[in-house]
Amino acid sequence: MQDQSTPANMTAAPVAGAITIKNLNKVFDTGSGKVVALQDINLTIDEDEFVSVVGPSGCGKTTLLTILAGLATQTSGTAELRGAAIAGPRRDVGVVFQSPVLFPWRSVLENVLLPIDVLRLNRSEFVPKAEALLAMAGLAGFEKKYPAQLSGGMQQRVGLVRALISEPAMLLMDEPFGALDALTRENMNLELQRIWMETRRTVFFITHSIGEAIFLGDRVLVMTPRPGQLKLEIKIDLPRPRNLEMMASPEVGLYMRQIRECLSAKGGIG
Ligand SMILES: Nc1ncnc2c1ncn2[C@@H]1O[C@H](COP(=O)(O)OP(=O)(O)OP(=O)(O)O)[C@@H](O)[C@H]1O
Ligand SMILES: [Mg+2]
Structure with a gap:
């Protein structure tokens, strides 16, 4: 893998993260006016990092994912994968949508x-x-x-x-387990963690489940309702492999509370 941020190359020009987003805005021009879907997003995701994203319905999560997938373009600002501007879909980026579209x-x-x-x-x-x-x-x-x-x-x-x-060096996942029953979903979370630990890669994972976001993520990003902005990011300091028992620990309780409070400050999760 290239562009790994190791101490050895710290003296060179700053090494780009796997994903680097700067001052990114997305405005949809609809017949009935402009919709600001994303406002001033700044974000760096490291190589092989698993980042979960939560936020109320309509806050721009899918919009951000489609920009990263090269399926849509931002109105202003920059979005780069390994230092190169995103210009379209790429072979090294895999996308998983909510329904598998088989x-x-x-x-x-x-x-x-x-x-x-x-x-x-x-x-x-x-x-x-x-x-x-x-x-x-x-x-x-x-x-x-x-x-x-x-x-x-x-x-x-x-x-x-x-x-x-x-x-793909990067996986973009948009609520991939949203349609599954609770038990299957837990199994899929364990499965995804196992696959990720075996075949490390950068993951951008959107979910409506705070528990799932914490269980899987190295970091959880919380977005605000429209216009979508990043409001909070929490580093999840739990050892791996994580198991379902850990989800009952006080640490996880604290993460849950922080994320819930952040979401309920602006009307709660959708
Ligand atoms: N093609 C489009 N044209 C106009 N507006 C759009 C378009 N796509 C998305 N939007 C608007 O942008 C905002 C963000 O939508 P987006 O689908 O990114 O939200 P989301 O966070 O993924 O929501 P959900 O959790 O329900 O999937 C919404 O207000 C939506 O109506
Ligand atoms: Mg969505």
């Missing part, structure tokens, strides 16, 4: 290989990797099944594996 006529394996087909890479080279990733996600034996034959949680894991197949 193609029903493609098998699990073929769904996972979709980015390889889109990038016109040699499919056969990636089949063993796809199989290994599916096994890591607990989906060994399901390669030839179709999405309709899988549960929601399994489909979401296929979506996650698909985002990992091109070995």
